[in-house]
Amino acid sequence: MTDFADDTPTPIHEPRVWSDERWIAQVIKNEDDDGWAVSMTLHGESEPALVGPWTMGRDKKNPKPLDVSAFNTLVKTASEVLRRHEQQLHAQLNKNVAITTADGQRLRVALAIVPDEEGATATLSAQDDLGQELARVPVPPTFKLTTDSATAWAQGGFEKPR
Known part of the structure; x- marks a missing residue:
């Protein structure tokens, strides 16, 4: 649910659904x-950031109800998963190597x-x-950055690699 006055989602505190302004936790049948x-799903996202096992209640049939403590722990865990995913994506898309040119100049490519x-x-x-x-x-996104390719680029006068 959303409060249309300010587009801030209305908090929900139910045994199987708990939410705040950013996250929705839903207990579901495995x-x-x-x-x-x-x-754990960010508001506005179609896929959950985190799915994990949930504790059975005392009757061993129904799930343990969500509470503020469990929700806060889940938010912390899901946020960490997203942070790691962003770091991994950044590392895949951004690479660098250090080289030393023939004249002894240190460069970061x-x-x-x-x-x-x-x-x-x-x-x-x-x-x-x-x-x-x-x-x-500019280079093709398929360009392979290695120490050798960086050195060749520098030795070639920084001309666009082919």
């Missing part, structure tokens, strides 16, 4: 066995890929050891 699972549904783009750049940018050229 289809794989007789147990229960809990999903970086490849930054920008994903896009229309087609990803990529940029290759070089900085000296003081952080001054020496070159920046």
